[in-house]
Amino acid sequence: MEDHEIKPIIEALLFVSGDAISVERIREVLPEIEKSKIIEMLVALQETYEQSDRGMQIVLVASEYQMTTRSEMSPWVKKLEKIKTASRLSQPSLETLAIIAYKQPLTRAEVEAIRGVDAAGVIKTLIDRRLVKIVGRKEVAGRPLMYGTTRDFLLYFGLPNLAGLPTLKEFSDIAEREAELSEESDSSELALEPASEVESCEESLVTSEESK
Amino acid sequence: MEDHEIKPIIEALLFVSGDAISVERIREVLPEIEKSKIIEMLVALQETYEQSDRGMQIVLVASEYQMTTRSEMSPWVKKLEKIKTASRLSQPSLETLAIIAYKQPLTRAEVEAIRGVDAAGVIKTLIDRRLVKIVGRKEVAGRPLMYGTTRDFLLYFGLPNLAGLPTLKEFSDIAEREAELSEESDSSELALEPASEVESCEESLVTSEESK
């Protein structure tokens, strides 16, 4: 194998590995290449990266080679990490969002009753991210604030409206057949199905209208 | 900032991100740089990687840029045992995915109407693999869920965007037939219109009947 064939292979290995990688490890992938040749190629790669204006470098750490960003890039790399983190939702946030989406409007105490942990911080994060908003006060002692989801929430999830939220049952039953669905009549599971209930109410309203 | 300073920063960001990264995201890191300049630098980087013997390349997927290994390196990269590959998609999954990709948003029943077989299990698998997502409900009786493809779908197939899907082949065949039969020649219009296709085969059937 020619040098100009070996070099990109080693470069690809360094890139994809993420971690530092030993010469022995590279030889396992390229057993037909001499150890000295591999080292020669690694050094050549190191030089190539140093000579030109590159974002990365190849460093020797603990007798292993690693591709990393150059230290001069660190302000921007850190900024990217920060932005990335800021645009992420943690698992607790996601769970709280799910509860609010499906149970809105509800109070912080109600969220906490379900998750079993303090929800103040998480709700604040969700409000900051404009996914959740205050929608009113509950008319009970202390008139606590009630929370609901925002328009941004709908946009994120591509929902035309809240009624578009899939029911939990639909989700877990995607793999099941319709027949089985309609046979079941577990009332607790119906809790998350607005559509059918609205229909039944409509009927009864019409009846009450007519009876007037 | 000079081009030779911007380029390595963008290179470092691509490297460190691992995942595909959007021009907008890069701009958040480099807010003082024009969007057009960033795109220019990305394209310049792409070219640099293509011209020399490199182990990596910069690709445009899901309207974002990503640094990946070149396909020629795959035999060696795969030998690095770390690298795990997800199992390939089954034929039913590919067919279902094709239908969803071209006709989205659509319901499970609509998928089933085309394939003639139950689609629930396959759709569930595709959702689990994050290739398909729920995108809303169809405003018809029963308000069934509608499905569409995800960003991961584009990444999985290396597509820059949905417009990058190959044109549905069958249409041109039928268009040709139609042109043949009725001596019309507006094949271009047929690109995504199943209705006209149905018409054209009706015609050809009728013709073949008459010729008997």
Added chain:
Amino acid sequence: MNGLETMEDVSGIGVKVPAFEGSLELLLHLIKENQVNIYDIPIAFITQQYLETLDQMKSLNLSIAGDFLVMAATLIHIKSKMLLPVHETEEAEEIEEDPRFELVARLLEYKKFKEAAGELESFETIQRQIFARAPLPVDSETCEISLGNLDMTDLLTALQKVIARLPDPATLFIQNDELSVRDKIYFLVSMMEPGKTLLFDQIFDGVQTRHEVVVTFLALLEVIRLGLIKVLQLEDCGALRLIGTDNLKNNNLTFLEEE
């Protein structure tokens, strides 16, 4: 192609029956194998081939989905229709539709996507040869998900996790029961103003539990009784509309507090 995984021949007849997922797939296979023109399918021939394949599948103890039998019936029906003489009594005004038309349309539609699936598969093959970098070891945030990539699946998965942790999953569903008719009356009145109309369905936007539906409905009846809102149905079976009346202006609902 599914047909690649040929079923083991246990019957000893020496036939190989590929595994077909559905009747359309089987039909396309027969059309291709026999090099038949899809626009002019010799129905009698293809029906015979189709039924023979079903027999082979049965003899191999393959379970035959209902779909295959429905198609068999369809084929036989088309075949019988095509045997009938063409009626010329009807003034030749309308050319009688070819009985094969609907089937051919379905086959073509399916074939189109089957071929697209083939193309996707070739993309898949290419993509499997390129590799992205393993994410940096900032994996302390493993559970986090990028907002841009959020979809409904994430939300539902999160909800499922919550429910899985609950000692009694019913908690999630009965929690809101404190929401009273009075709360809902306030809510309805706050949504309406004199002359403003709402669709009946709109007052149920965001309503998730059966309890809340009932409460909302009772609240609606109450505001109708109080003459604050009127219900209209403009046409038979048309949408119900709610209209705020002038009484909304001077009603402060204080009486509700005195219950």
